[in-house]
Structure formats: structure tokens, C-alpha cells
Amino acid sequence: MKGRERILATLDGQPADALPFMPITMMFAADHVGVKYLEYATDYRVQVDAQLRVAEDYDFDYVSVISDPACEAADCGASVKFFPDQPPALDEENALLADKGKLSTLKAPDPSSGGRMHNRLKALSLFKRRAGGDKSIEGWVEGPCAEAADLRGINALMTDFYDDPGFVSGLFEFVLELELAFGKAQIAAGAELIGIGDAAASLVGPKFYEELVWPYETRLVDGLRASGARTRLHICGNTRSILAGMGRLGCDIVDLDSLAPVSQGRREMGPRQVLLGNIDPVRALRNGTPESVYDAVAECHREACNRFIVGAGCEVPRDTPAANLRAMARYAREHGTAELQPKADSSRGLP
């Protein structure tokens, strides 16, 4: 099977010759081909080249446009700091919405207007030309809570939940519209899977997650699915208190970071949810040995049972030994899957 077929079969509950292997690589991919991260994050040709090479050399089943959280915010006009060999980052001290009043005049950028979002669209078109058919092509958007944090400043947003929930909802509405348009443009450019990164959602606790964040995540997932894409939810950090809600979103793939046990994810999201993860990127993957990495993946697989994709809890750290990443690939390749009951399309809420 080709990587793309393997992923699609797994998502559809069909047998596959091996477990899909979908680790997130960004700085690792740039280092792999010897380019500075600034080039990787800002020049789609460099990113596409690096992704295709790292995917080929380590036998990944997919390629991705994920690079840093500042892509959409930059096009909205936020102040972003660029570093020669680090991911671009938001300048939180000078956050775009430090003054909440600015929200009413903020305009969602056109994804094709020549900025960082456009660079991502170009990467997808190039992937389509160069990888189409072999590897799955993944687009990437920020989730409502993460993008709101990027625009408002994460420290301020956290207290806004108490001080001004109306503002938070208004900001989430803005972000939803922005990310839906961006996601749809990515689908049109060639993405068949859209990753949604909503790291800040792991910080807010179950009450605000259910009341304020989840409704917008749902609308985002629904909108992307209606446009024909598969969806992957990635919330970094400790999500133990919000796992059930994450499962109810109906995403094709839910990533688990190393702080959220796979067994608990399985219990709370039911047997049909495809889970991806979750070995500790630093302690297990980077600092381990090929044997310990292989065993750690086996343990995740055991806890996840079927419907499982091999990957780390989060980004593969840049200085991970090659042999350790290969050990993950080896585990994936040695474990095929049998036919499973298909995931009913109306499965939301009924895992």
C-alpha cells in the first residue's frame, strides 16, 4: 500500500498492510535537509522539499504544511518575531488585540493575498504536483482558542474567560470565519486532511472548554468536513480533563500528547475514534534508545487497540537520533490491521 492509501484505509476502518506513521516534523525536517528554520517557515519550496525528503527517508505516510503558530496572525497584521533558525513567534507584549476594542474593526485576511497564508497554499499546490497519490497531504489551521491567543496574547485571553466572556465569543467568531476560509482554500489547493492545532485549549479546564471553546471547534470541524476534508485534532499538553469533548467533535484523527494517557483517551472517546500518539517527544523519543522507543510505541498501540496511528505526542524534537525515529517506523511497518467496523458518519456523541 502507498502511504496515502494506508491512512485512508485506517480512517475508514478498512484493513491496512501496516499502521500509518504520521509524526509531526518541523525543525527536524529543516535540519534533515540542512536548511535554516526561517527559510523552512517562510519559503514553501524549501518546506516542500524538506517534507518530501524526510517523509521518504523515514517512511512517513504523509507530508504537512505545519510550521509555527504565527501564520494567520501575521497576515492579520500581528507583530511577529523572526529568528534565523527558530520558529517565528508572536510578539505577545505588542499583541494585535491588546486593545479589545480593535476587534470590531479587524478584517479577516484573504488567504491568497501574498502573505504567509498564501505561502502555505502554494506549498499545498506544490505537494499536490510532487506527492499526489503517494503520501497524504495535510493542511494546517490554528484552532479557535490557539488563534485567539495568538491575536489577543495568551495571558490576557486566559483572564478574559472570566472578565469578558462576550469578547471571547466575539473573538472566536472572528477566528472561526478566518480559519474556515483558510481551511477551505487549503482544501482547494490540494489538502485532503486538515490538522487543527488548538494547544491553548489544554489550559482552560473543562468548564470553559465545553462552554466556550468546544462549540467553535465543532463548527470548524463541521465546516472542514463539509468541504470534503478529513480532520485531525492536535491539542498539545495535558488534555485529560477535556478528552470526552475532544472525542465528541467527530474528527477523523485525534492526537494525544504524552500527558494524556492513551488508555484514558480510548476509554473516553470510544472504540471507533482513530487515536494518534503519544510517546513523550523528549523523554522517550529523543532521549531513548531504538529499543525503548519501539517498546513505548508498542505500549501506546496496546492501550489504543485498533484504530491507531503511530506518532509522538507532539513535534519530533530537532535533535532526535535518526535510529529512534526509524524504530517508530519499524514498529508501524511490522503491524498491519484487520478490517474493522466502519466508523459511522453520524458517530458524533455515540462513539
Added chain:
Amino acid sequence: MSQFEEMQQAIIDGKAPVVKELTEQALRDGVKPAEFFPKAIVPAMNEVGRRMRDCEFFIPEVLIAARAARAATDILRPLLVGDEASRSAGTVVCCTVKGDLHDIGKNIVAMMLESAGFRIVDLGVDASPEKIVQAVQEHKANLVAMSALLTTTMVNMKAGIAALASAGLRDHVKIMVGGAPVTENWARSIGADGYGKDAPTAVDLARSLVAN
């Protein structure tokens, strides 16, 4: 409910305006500024730390509680005089190290330390070793608290310690480190004086470091 109990509850509930009012009222009633720390602020923030550990509180609750505690400390700190001021635990230079922009954990630690009576000099994020040295000299700090959330920036804690040593300040300050990827072993290996697993531990550690 006593005045102090009421104030504790208002801090835990994150009600900054109420805390401010209660502090002013208590001062008018003749309560000494130094009394607020052991009787209201410290126990309240201990409870906040417990709730955070037990996953009853998440970041929004912790941040509004810390802000409420600050409503009291902002009023009280200028009123601490002479003996009280010097007894006020010590001066801590807090920062997230060079190259690292994660500051939520550092902010919580700083606010908890402040509620425990420490004077805080917050250098923010991406703090270079030179900036740390300069702040220690300028504010005559007796404690440096460095936070890092990235494995790639943890090494900059080591650079901070080295810079303090070359400036001849290493024997004048205690150094504590923390942040998700940091461990006790790492702290020891770079020559720090202590490692704080979470914010409440950091406060206990800071107290014991300045006491020794």
C-alpha cells in the same frame, strides 16, 4: 467569617476589587501590613496551589486569583517599613531564559512568590544572561528564578549561572530553576541551588533557599 477569612475567599475566587476593598478596610481598622501575608494572602495562595495540583483550578482560575492577591500586595508593599520590609522574604529576579517565549508558568510562579512576600523583579521572556546579571546587581537580589519550557532553551539556564559566576555574584545569590522539561537532575547538573516542580513547590523552595 473573619476579615482575613473573607479576604482569603475573595483571593481564591479571583475577586480583585473585593480584595482591594477588604485590604483598605482592614488597614483602616488598624491591621498591620505585615499581618496580611501569613493570615490571608499566603494561605489563600496555598489553597490555589492545591486546587491547581488537584486539577480543580486551571490557568484562568490561577491567573485571576494571582491578580486578586496582587490587588492586596500592591497596597501593602509600600507600607512595609524597616524591619518588616527587610523581613519581606527577599528579592527575586524572575525570568524565562534566552530564546524562550513561554511565560505563563513563570508568571504564576512570580505571582505566588509575590504573594508569599517576596519582592519581584520580572525580566519577562527571552532574558539574556547579561540582563540577569545586571538586574541582580541593580536590585541587590538574593534569589534568581529561571524558567524554561523548551529543551532547546534549557541550556541557557546554564549560561545564566555561568554569567553570574563570572560577574562574581554566584556566592551572593541562590538560583532556582523550573519549567516542564526541567528536572531535579538537570538542576543539579548545571549547578543550580534548587528545582521547583510547580508553583507551590517553588515558593517553599524559595523560602528555604533564602533562609539558608
